Amino acid sequence: MKRGLTAAVCVAAMTAGIAGCGADGGGEEAAAREITVWLTVDAQKNWPELVKQADEAFAARHKGVKVKHEYFEWTAKNQKLDAVLATDEVPDVVEMGNSETLGYLAKGAFAEIDPSHFENSEQWLDALRESVTWNGKLYGVPYYAGARTATWRTDIAEEVGVDEPPADWKELTAALDKIQKKKGDKFSAWYQPTRDWYTGMAFVKDAGGDIAELEGGKWTAGLSSPESVKGLKNWKAVIDKYMHGDKNKDDADRYIVYGQGGSAMIYANSWEGATAADPKFDKTGGKLAENLESFALPGTKGGLMPNFIGGSDLVIPAKSDARDMAADWIKGFTDTKAQRGLIEKGNLPNAKSLLAPLADDPETAAAARANENTWFVPMAPGWLQVEKKQVLQNMLNDIAVGKKSVEAAAKDADAQINAVINGG
Structure with missing residues (x-):
């Protein structure tokens, strides 16, 4: 019997018209000296080093702008999100499960993004991209997938x-x-x-x-x-x-x-x-x-x-006054380097080009095979x-x-x- 854990694989995704990532933020940066990022406790407990990596890359591009993190259990996050979306005090980045997005998209809660600013966007997993797509436009960025x-x-x-x-x-x-x-x-x-x-x-x-x-x-x-x-x-x-x-x-x-x-x-x-x-x-x-x-x-x-094709997307509330900087933080948190870090933690990446080699690796083959027969929630x-x-x-x-x-x-x-x- 094979020893060692055969790493497993995870799956998720969504869109909005945010300006170019990596810019200095211009007037937006002058107004906002802090962005708020909501993630689930999975990131806090299991890959905090990847969050830190994204923060450091963001800080190098946006001098003096702080990143404030808040972490939520899955069962509590949407109740808090519903409450703040009714106000002007919204977070700038929110992690959403790919089965959670549809109702928010229909209500126009998230900002449109330009996928060309994000690495591997042409290879994003279909199930994740679909979960952040509404009326042909994109309102989120696939984060990771799961099996x-x-x-x-x-x-x-x-x-x-x-x-x-x-x-x-x-x-x-x-x-x-x-x-x-x-x-x-x-x-x-x-x-x-x-x-x-x-x-x-x-x-x-x-x-x-x-x-x-x-x-x-x-x-x-x-x-x-x-x-x-x-x-x-x-x-x-x-x-x-x-x-x-x-x-x-x-x-x-x-x-x-x-x-x-x-x-x-x-x-x-x-x-x-x-x-x-x-x-x-x-x-x-x-x-x-x-x-x-x-x-x-x-x-x-x-x-x-x-x-179940599960996974997470990262979205930007339409009411955020730091949408460009929020998109830039997401860019660093979902690039190839970050995705490889998530793979090492047993997750599936957000892109087909990164997923393909996993089926040939004994450490990830089980998760890749599990996704040969999949299902998703009613859209x-x-x-x-x-x-x-x-x-x-x-x-x-x-x-x-x-x-x-x-x-x-x-x-x-x-x-x-x-x-x-x-x-x-």
């Missing part, structure tokens, strides 16, 4: 006689069954937070279902379809058999929980396994670093589990409301803890989705 891969402990797999990653769902569940039996019911053969909707919906897609479909110009929820219900039941079977942690948790601290040593496998963002092995989080006495292996998760019907006007209301998270949690049957939970979720997905 989700399975990562398990080879030492635990070898304890039950498994020395190769599973080739299909049958091999995977056979191995997990052996691990679960050997380790007992206080151990999670597969630690899977129930509120992780990206995984729950991957099972739905795997079974031929969908969150919602567009018919006749109208979006209609589809979680209660026979195919979607089958996928949700497949997901619940995993939770019931292998997940023996807190069934009310989300996935925000999954890598921390994994580092504590109470589970054999996670299905997560590609960087999470490597982060769990960091000495700050590894509570196994150093066993993780030498005993992690990543692989593309098999699907239940053959082939690969559909992989519907009200999708952001579905996310804000945590409809999918709550449905999955209700199913996992037995509060509702799969059928009842799916029917209730469909009603909530239909109420908002078309922009209502």
Whole structure:
């Protein structure tokens, strides 16, 4: 069995008419002596050196202009953003998940950018570029992309006689069954937070279902379809058999929980396994670093589990009075040097030209392969409301803890989705 973590891969993107980056800022700089950059805690915890690198490059071009950073958990960021967008005190750069942008674009919240000012823009990943495109114009810059891969402990797999990653769902569940039996019911053969909707919906897609479909110009929820219900039941079977942690948790601290040593496998963002092995989080006495292996998760019907094309974009609020300087900071934070730094952290880059070599590298092949079968959220006007209301998270949690049957939970979720997905 291959030793060492097979690094995973991530995916995301968006546009606006900002002036040339790298200029001195002119009158803008005279008025603004500070720009504010909002990023999620992923950057703060996992690649702070890349933020510092961008700050230093920016400082060299804009003497005396400070960069103020604020970091947010994903669940809290948009509530704060909604509040400040109603005022004139807006940040100058904001990280957005690629599934979050559509509602803001429709409302004109972000400034248009000129892609020619950003390195590799002609090679940006289609899914990321699309997430920041509105009416043919660009309102954001792809930051990084992500794939989700399975990562398990080879030492635990070898304890039950498994020395190769599973080739299909049958091999995977056979191995997990052996691990679960050997380790007992206080151990999670597969630690899977129930509120992780990206995984729950991957099972739905795997079974031929969908969150919602567009018919006749109208979006209609589809979680209660026979195919979607089958996928949700497949997901619940995993939770019931292998997940023996807190069934009310989300996935925000999954890598921390994994580092504590109470589970054999996670299905997560590609960087999470490597982060769990960091000495700050590894509570196994150093066993993780030498005993992690990543692989593309098999699907239940053959082939690969559909992989959510996730990722982040960087946008500039239209109300910012430092849009040129904001664009210049983004330019330094998304150039080839920065993208290579993100690759080293287990992320997928924002450009096809940087992504291609990863499939041939044993350390990144799992993440690259995971993206051979992908899915994305409905690009519907009200999708952001579905996310804000945590409809999918709550449905999955209700199913996992037995509060509702799969059928009842799916029917209730469909009603909530239909109420908002078309922009209502």
